[in-house]
Every structure is written in C-alpha cells, then in structure tokens.
Amino acid sequence: MPVETPIEELHISEEPAVDDVPGPDTEALIARQREVDSGAVAYPRRLPFAPEEARGATIRDVDGNVFLDFFAGIGVLNVGHSNPHVLEGVHEQIDKLTHTVDFPTEARVEFIERLGERLPGDLAGNSKIVFGGPSGSDAIxxxxxxxxxxxxxxxxxxxxxxxxxxxxxxxxxxxxxxxxEGYAPLLADAVHVPFPYSMEANPGGDVEAFCPAENCCREGSCARALDAVARKFEGAYAGHEDPAAIWVEPIQGEGGVVVPPEGFLEGLRDIADDNDAMLIFDEIQTGFGRTGEWFAADHWDVTPDAMTMAKGIGGSGLPVGAMAYHEEFDTWGPGGHVGTFRGNVPAFVGGIRAIEYVEEHDLLAHARAMGERIRGRFAELAEDVPEIVDVRGKGLFVGVEFRRDGEPTVDLVEEIQLECFRRGVLVWYAGREKNVLRLIPPLVVTEGQVDAGMDVISGAVEDVAEDHRE
Ligand SMILES: Cc1ncc(COP(=O)(O)O)c(C=O)c1O
Structure with missing residues (x-):
C-alpha cells in the first residue's frame, strides 16, 4: 500500500457499531485470562474488552463489535492500528532480518538519521540516539x-x-x-517538587517577587514550582546533594494531561544551566506527533539536554525505547548503556514508515485541528455539565477534568469511561485523583470519527452526570 493511502481508507468504519457489550466471547476470554494470567493484569478490570482486529482508529472485539479507539494503546498507535504503509515495510523486514543487537543495519542507521533530524531545537543534527531496551522505562x-x-x-x-x-x-x-508501595527502597535522593497545576492552591499577587525565572510569566503555579526547583539546588539546607538532572514531562500525561504555563520549561532550562545539571524531557507520551508537533518541546522552543522516547516511535506497536541526547554528553564508552534488545529492526522500519506517513499527510497539522475540534466540543458540553471544570491539552492529547463542589469526582469519570465503552468509544482516564478523562486517539482519526465519537462521549457524559446528581 502506498504512502499516499488517504487517512479515510485506513479504518474499519467511520462510526461505532456495538451490541450489548461485553459479548459472550469477550466474557469467556476474560474468564480464561483470569485463570492463567497474572494478578498484575489491570486494563480488563477497568473495561471488559477483548480485541481481535484493529485498523486506523477502530477496533473490532472478539464478538464483532466495532469501537472507535480514542486511546490508541495509551498513545502508541499514532499512525493508526495496522497502518498499511507501515505494515508493508515491517512485513518485508520481518521476513528478512529481525534482531542484530547493535550491529548496523540500513534500517537502524536510517531511523536514527530520520528521527535525529526531527528532534527539537539544537538537538536536531547535533545529537546521539541510544537504545538500551524496548520500553519507555528502559529509556528512562x-x-x-x-x-x-x-x-x-x-x-x-x-x-x-x-x-x-x-x-x-x-x-x-x-x-x-x-x-x-511495597518496593522501597528505590534510588536514594530522588526528590519531587510541585508541577504547575492550576487546580491546586497557588500563590497569587506579586509572584515575580519570588519567582526565580529570568522571564517570569506571572503564573502563581509556575512561580511556586520554579521556586521549589531552585531551592533544591541553591538551598544550603535542601536536604540532599545537588541533583544530577531534572526530569520533566513537558505535558504531564498520567498526571492528568497537565499543560504547564508559558514560562515553566524555560525557567527549568535556566535553573539547570545555572547549576550544571542536565534537563531531561520525558517525551515518551507527548512525542512523535501526539501534541501536534513532532515533540512537545517544540511548543515552547526549549531544548533539553536529553530526551526519552518510546510508545509510538516504532510505528506499528512493535516496541522501541530510545534516548536522544546532545552529542556533548556522549562521554560514555562502549557498553555504557546496553541490553540484548537494543533496537528492533522491524520496529526501526516501522518508525521510518510512520515518519513518512505523518509527513505525507501533514498529520501534525491534522492533530492540531482535530484536538481543537475535540476541545471545542468539550467546552460546549461544559456549559451544560458543571462538573467539567477544565478542558486542556495540545494536539491530540486531550484532558477533561471533572469535579463537583471542588472535589474530584473519581466514580463519575469511571462510570463515563464505562458508558462510552458500552456505546462504542474507548477512552481512558488519568489524573492524580483519576478524575480526568484522557483522549489520545490515533493521529489518523478522521473528522467524521471525531464528530461521531464526540456525539457518543457527550451523550454519555450528560447522562452519567445527570444520574450522579440524583
Ligand atoms: C511519560 C511516560 N514516561 C515513561 C513511561 C513508561 O513507559 P513504558 O510503559 O513503555 O515503560 C510512560 C508510560 O506510560 C509515560 O507515559
């Protein structure tokens, strides 16, 4: 299938088609899984769902129900399930050569070159990329x-x-x-400070008076966070030695799709520079087009010293974890960071093909437009549903926070997720209190699917919120 295949031709359908879910085959498979699979299995406890086949932004379950997929395997299938241009390359590669540790292959070198050119700011063209193991955690x-x-x-x-x-x-x-819980002690001297989050109590008034940023953006949440970071470096009684680095998600994912204020990442850049620490962006969830730019860092024009990536970068869902870092930090020698699965040749080909597909169809612009469309629908919905207290995100990374009388409504979000599932749309949740609906559809989701999906989600939110008020 050529790279020109339009996004409209990638899917099983434009709309969901579900009967009573979960169907009998789904229930039977979940019961079998429960017998043999680990107690650590989590997702089917939240949604009774057993997938069989998927294309684009749609998934068919084992009972034949077709769902719109608005969570894409938690932000992995950015160019859609089974993207034909990606799969063509992956299939050819699987038949030829799959595993070479880190011996050079055409695919490995080309993937590093192509990804390297798309990195933010000064990292583009001046970076090294390392693969230690296949997951995001490995990259971290x-x-x-x-x-x-x-x-x-x-x-x-x-x-x-x-x-x-x-x-x-x-x-x-x-x-x-x-x-x-139960796994302590972990690494010593790991400290956590507040991330700017407008839903918390934050200082008001003259925040410039204590904000350490050279260009204070005057947001209380930002000043509070940057002040806390600076104290961890500059306070003589900070309680530990100076950190080696600052790790930050440019937009927090699991934390609730929290977008920081304008001056935050730049303020972190300055603090890291002033204290000879590295600034490391975790772009595992925000990267590879998710936010409507290749990387979320591009929205703020701030370049980290290093960046972690995984999830979508293999194109087809085959795992690859990677870290890009400025070449000045390439100080380790052979074996400095290794692993048997330090790269996966079919996944490299999938990644190259995914880059080609994104650029051929200008999916970054499409993600920005579809994200705005979704946020617009939620903003309208908020006029009738007062429990929606914030609609946020960038590109196709969308978070909708629910509260009643200021308190997080965890059960409401859980029930909304289940009701969307019953009506044929898969959505996920996030947030420190699990009170945020998180939408991360494939970037190939069509306008028609966005509208159909949002009709379903809006109906589910209205009905569930009304029930909860009674
Ligand atoms: C921002 C971020 N970092 C790291 C990870 C860990 O990646 P993995 O689950 O592949 O180990 C995730 C996974 O969701 C993530 O969202």
Missing part, C-alpha cells in the same frame, strides 16, 4: 545513567504528578505512591 533508566555519568552526581529531581515508568530507577522518578 538510560537517562539516569547518562546524567550520573556526565555530572558525577547521583541525586534526581522530578515532579509531583509525574509518571516515568516502573523499573527501579524510573519508579524512583514516578510520583504516584500506589506504584511504589
């Missing part, structure tokens, strides 16, 4: 080693509300306590 582990190796320090600074993965180092950076 690599970034911890890179920061320690380059600074000679071992402290880590991350943010409340953050999610960076679940291997030991990454888990030290992740803020959610529930992920950590």
């Amino acid at each position: 582990e690599g970034s911890i080693k890179l920061a320690k190796h380059n600074t000679g320090r071992h402290g880590l600074l991350a943010f409340e509300g953050s999610y960076h993965g679940t291997t030991a180092g990454a888990l030290s950076l992740t803020a959610g306590k529930s992920y950590k």
Whole structure:
C-alpha cells in the first residue's frame, strides 16, 4: 500500500457499531485470562474488552463489535492500528532480518538519521540516539545513567504528578505512591517538587517577587514550582546533594494531561544551566506527533539536554525505547548503556514508515485541528455539565477534568469511561485523583470519527452526570 493511502481508507468504519457489550466471547476470554494470567493484569478490570482486529482508529472485539479507539494503546498507535504503509515495510523486514543487537543495519542507521533530524531545537543534527531496551522505562533508566555519568552526581529531581515508568530507577522518578508501595527502597535522593497545576492552591499577587525565572510569566503555579526547583539546588539546607538532572514531562500525561504555563520549561532550562545539571524531557507520551508537533518541546522552543522516547516511535506497536541526547554528553564508552534488545529492526522500519506517513499527510497539522475540534466540543458540553471544570491539552492529547463542589469526582469519570465503552468509544482516564478523562486517539482519526465519537462521549457524559446528581 502506498504512502499516499488517504487517512479515510485506513479504518474499519467511520462510526461505532456495538451490541450489548461485553459479548459472550469477550466474557469467556476474560474468564480464561483470569485463570492463567497474572494478578498484575489491570486494563480488563477497568473495561471488559477483548480485541481481535484493529485498523486506523477502530477496533473490532472478539464478538464483532466495532469501537472507535480514542486511546490508541495509551498513545502508541499514532499512525493508526495496522497502518498499511507501515505494515508493508515491517512485513518485508520481518521476513528478512529481525534482531542484530547493535550491529548496523540500513534500517537502524536510517531511523536514527530520520528521527535525529526531527528532534527539537539544537538537538536536531547535533545529537546521539541510544537504545538500551524496548520500553519507555528502559529509556528512562538510560537517562539516569547518562546524567550520573556526565555530572558525577547521583541525586534526581522530578515532579509531583509525574509518571516515568516502573523499573527501579524510573519508579524512583514516578510520583504516584500506589506504584511504589511495597518496593522501597528505590534510588536514594530522588526528590519531587510541585508541577504547575492550576487546580491546586497557588500563590497569587506579586509572584515575580519570588519567582526565580529570568522571564517570569506571572503564573502563581509556575512561580511556586520554579521556586521549589531552585531551592533544591541553591538551598544550603535542601536536604540532599545537588541533583544530577531534572526530569520533566513537558505535558504531564498520567498526571492528568497537565499543560504547564508559558514560562515553566524555560525557567527549568535556566535553573539547570545555572547549576550544571542536565534537563531531561520525558517525551515518551507527548512525542512523535501526539501534541501536534513532532515533540512537545517544540511548543515552547526549549531544548533539553536529553530526551526519552518510546510508545509510538516504532510505528506499528512493535516496541522501541530510545534516548536522544546532545552529542556533548556522549562521554560514555562502549557498553555504557546496553541490553540484548537494543533496537528492533522491524520496529526501526516501522518508525521510518510512520515518519513518512505523518509527513505525507501533514498529520501534525491534522492533530492540531482535530484536538481543537475535540476541545471545542468539550467546552460546549461544559456549559451544560458543571462538573467539567477544565478542558486542556495540545494536539491530540486531550484532558477533561471533572469535579463537583471542588472535589474530584473519581466514580463519575469511571462510570463515563464505562458508558462510552458500552456505546462504542474507548477512552481512558488519568489524573492524580483519576478524575480526568484522557483522549489520545490515533493521529489518523478522521473528522467524521471525531464528530461521531464526540456525539457518543457527550451523550454519555450528560447522562452519567445527570444520574450522579440524583
Ligand atoms: C511519560 C511516560 N514516561 C515513561 C513511561 C513508561 O513507559 P513504558 O510503559 O513503555 O515503560 C510512560 C508510560 O506510560 C509515560 O507515559
């Protein structure tokens, strides 16, 4: 299938088509899974869903129900499920050669070149890319080693509300306590400070008086966060040695699709520079076109020293975790960061094909337009549903926060998610309190699907919110 295949031809259908879900085959498969699969399995506990086949922004379950997929395997299938241009290359590669550790292949070198050209700011053309293992967590582990190796320090600074993965180092950076319970001690001297979040109590008035940023954006939440970061470096009684690096999601994903104010990332850049620390952007969820730019950093024109990537970069859902860093930090020698699966040749081809598809169809602009369309629909809905207190995001990274009388409405969001599922649209949730509806559809979602999906979601939100008020 040629790269020209229009996005309208990628899907099973433009609209959902579901009977009573879950159907009998789904229930049977979930029951079988429960018998043999791990107690750690989580997703089917939230949604009784058993997929069989998927194309574009649509998934058919084992009972033949067709769903619109507005979460794309948690932001993995950016060019859609089974994108034919991507799969053609992946199939050819699988038949030829799949695993070469880090010996050069045409695909590996071309993928690094193509990805490298699309990195933000000064990283483009001046970076190195390392593959240590196939997951996002692996990429984060690599970034911890890179920061320690380059600074000679071992402290880590991350943010409340953050999610960076679940291997030991990454888990030290992740803020959610529930992920950590029972696994302490993790890495020593990992500290978390507030991320700018407008739903929290934040200082007002003359915040410039204490904001450490050279260009204060006058947002209380931002000044509070930057002040906390600066204190961790500059306070003689900060409680630990200076951190080696600052890890930040440019837009927090798991934390609730939280977009920071204008001056935040630039303020972090300045603090890192003033204190010889590295600034590391975790673009595992925000990267590869998700926010309507290749990387979220592009929205703020701030260049990190290093950047982690995973999820969508393999194009087809085959896993690849990667870290890009400025070449000045390429100080480690052979074996500095390795793993058996340090690259996956079919996934490299999938990544190259995905880049081609995104550019052929200008999917970055499409993601921006579709994201605005979705946020516009939620803004209209908020006029009738007072529990919607914030609609936010960039590109096709959308968060909708629900509260009643200022309190997070966790059960409302859970019920909305289930009701959307019953009506044929898959959505996910996020947020420190799990009170945010998170929409991350494939970038190939069509305007018709956005409208059909939003009709379903709007109806579900209205009906569930009304029930909850009774
Ligand atoms: C921002 C961010 N960082 C790291 C990770 C961890 O990636 P993985 O689950 O592939 O280990 C995730 C996963 O959701 C993520 O969203």
